[in-house]
Amino acid sequence: MPKWFAPVALACGAMFAASPFLIANAPYESTMGLVQKIFYYHMPSAWMFLLAAIVCGIASGRFLGSGDPRHDRTAQAAAELTVLFGLLTLVTGPLWARRAWGTWWVWDPRVTSSLVGWMISCAYLILRKYGGPGSERLAAGVAIFGMANVPFIYISVNYWRTIHPSTSVVPTLPVSMGVPLWFCVTAFLMLFILLMAMRVRLEESRGQLDALHLALEE
Amino acid sequence: MSTQSFWATVRQIVRKDLTVEVRSREVAYTTLFFAVSCLLVFAFALVREGRAPEGAGEGILWATLTFAGTLALGRTFERERQAETLRALLLAPVPRTAIYVGKLVGIVGLLVAVQVVLVPLVTLFFGAPLLRHPLWLAGILVTGTLGFAAVGTLFAAMLVRARSRDVLLPVLLYPVIVPVLIAGVRGTSALVEPTFDVAIARFWLTLLLAFDTVFVTLALWTFEPLMTD
Numbered sequence: 001m002p003k004w005f006a007p008v009a010l011a012c013g014a015m016f017a018a019s020p021f022l023i024a025n026a027p028y029e030s031t032m033g034l035v036q037k038i039f040y041y042h043m044p045s046a047w048m049f050l051l052a053a054i055v056c057g058i059a060s061g062r063f064l065g066s067g068d069p070r071h072d073r074t075a076q077a078a079a080e081l082t083v084l085f086g087l088l089t090l091v092t093g094p095l096w097a098r099r100a101w102g103t104w105w106v107w108d109p110r111v112t113s114s115l116v117g118w119m120i121s122c123a124y125l126i127l128r129k130y131g132g133p134g135s136e137r138l139a140a141g142v143a144i145f146g147m148a149n150v151p152f153i154y155i156s157v158n159y160w161r162t163i164h165p166s167t168s169v170v171p172t173l174p175v176s177m178g179v180p181l182w183f184c185v186t187a188f189l190m191l192f193i194l195l196m197a198m199r200v201r202l203e204e205s206r207g208q209l210d211a212l213h214l215a216l217e218e
Numbered sequence: 219m220s221t222q223s224f225w226a227t228v229r230q231i232v233r234k235d236l237t238v239e240v241r242s243r244e245v246a247y248t249t250l251f252f253a254v255s256c257l258l259v260f261a262f263a264l265v266r267e268g269r270a271p272e273g274a275g276e277g278i279l280w281a282t283l284t285f286a287g288t289l290a291l292g293r294t295f296e297r298e299r300q301a302e303t304l305r306a307l308l309l310a311p312v313p314r315t316a317i318y319v320g321k322l323v324g325i326v327g328l329l330v331a332v333q334v335v336l337v338p339l340v341t342l343f344f345g346a347p348l349l350r351h352p353l354w355l356a357g358i359l360v361t362g363t364l365g366f367a368a369v370g371t372l373f374a375a376m377l378v379r380a381r382s383r384d385v386l387l388p389v390l391l392y393p394v395i396v397p398v399l400i401a402g403v404r405g406t407s408a409l410v411e412p413t414f415d416v417a418i419a420r421f422w423l424t425l426l427l428a429f430d431t432v433f434v435t436l437a438l439w440t441f442e443p444l445m446t447d
Contacts, residue, residue, distance in 0.1 A: 132381035152397035
């Protein structure tokens with residue numbers, strides 16, 4: 001593991017341990033009350049979900065162009081994180097929506113595009129797992145199509161009604177709410193980087209092991 | 219052969235597929251019969267006291283087209299795989315993208331032929347006045363089919379080499395074609411409304427055209443690297 005890994009992991013662990021206290025001390029939102037506090041984990045998960053999907057799409061494009069297995073390892077790690085953070089987003093969202101909108105699920109553009117994006121990254125992993133040899137190239141193709149699809153999903157679902165709070169909420173937050181939010185975003189970003197580094201390293205080691213096996217057989 | 223133009227290759231591939239299909243009629247018959255079976259399933263699932271729910275016809279039409287299209291895509295490439303002819307096609311000294319376009323044209327043609335039978339049947343079974351604006355309907359159906367087939371042809375072609383391809387094709391294809399389905403269903407329901415709003419129909423048609431352009435371009439760009447071993 002690189003030198004920075006252990007200190008960052010420690011800091012990240014400490015931040016996640018401290019985050020419930022910060023969130024508990026943040027003021028109550030006037031209309032939603034306690035349930036609004038899900039937002040401190042929901043939004044950072046959603047941002048990491050988006051970041052992972054973008055990393056996966058770009059790495060897949062570069063892999064398909066160059067054939068360099070390093071990009072493929074990055075794409076695979078990012079796809080797994082897309083599924084993980086996507087699941088967190090899709091679970092915490094309805095918990096909040098039940099209270100705020102009075103229903104568990106709405107087919108709002110942002111919710112629907114998140115679900116479809118999450119399904120595309122699941123399909124990517126299913127193809128890699130069950131597609132047999134050579135499926136990593138095919139999966140890269142799926143990732144590129146998935147990424148190009150996002151604006152279309154968004155526009156097409158947008159013609160249904162929109163009740164999701166817009167992104168313009170974030171800069172207008174009072175400091176007492178903004179500090180815990182940005183604290184959580186930092187913690188989630190560190191977790192994302194740590195998991196990425198671990199997953200890519202695992203694939204590298206696996207590749208080396210396979211190469212050694214092949215060398216031994218020859 | 220190597221000097222043969224792009225469109226001549228496309229024409230030859232379409233002619234080859236058409237000749238094979240005219241002799242066996244396998245894909246056309248199975249796809250059409252499957253589509254009609256889907257309509258029956260929807261009829262038994264949705265029709266209550268002889269009446270379909272309001273607006274069900276458009277949804278049923280597009281859902282049936284998606285299922286039948288998946289079947290057609292799978293069968294078309296399965297035939298090439300069994301006879302080992304896809305490899306022969308890829309070895310031919312012609313642009314690979316011409317092979318893709320040839321296959322795409324063939325599949326769009328087949329699906330449009332299926333729609334010619336399906337649309338009157340949906341009108342008959344579910345009482346949806348689909349044929350109120352036939353030109354608009356044709357525009358939305360053709361652009362929607364092109365978008366579906368643009369992604370479907372590429373995925374079906376690349377999955378020829380993969381294990382469990384029959385299951386993987388819908389798993390990969392359906393999330394990606396969500397916008398086509400939404401635009402297709404919404405565009406078609408704009409046509410059956412008692413007061414026809416041109417602006418709404420035009421919006422969905424434009425979205426479908428934009429989708430077609432982006433996805434055909436992407437498929438042309440990725441077909442070569444995806445089909446190389």
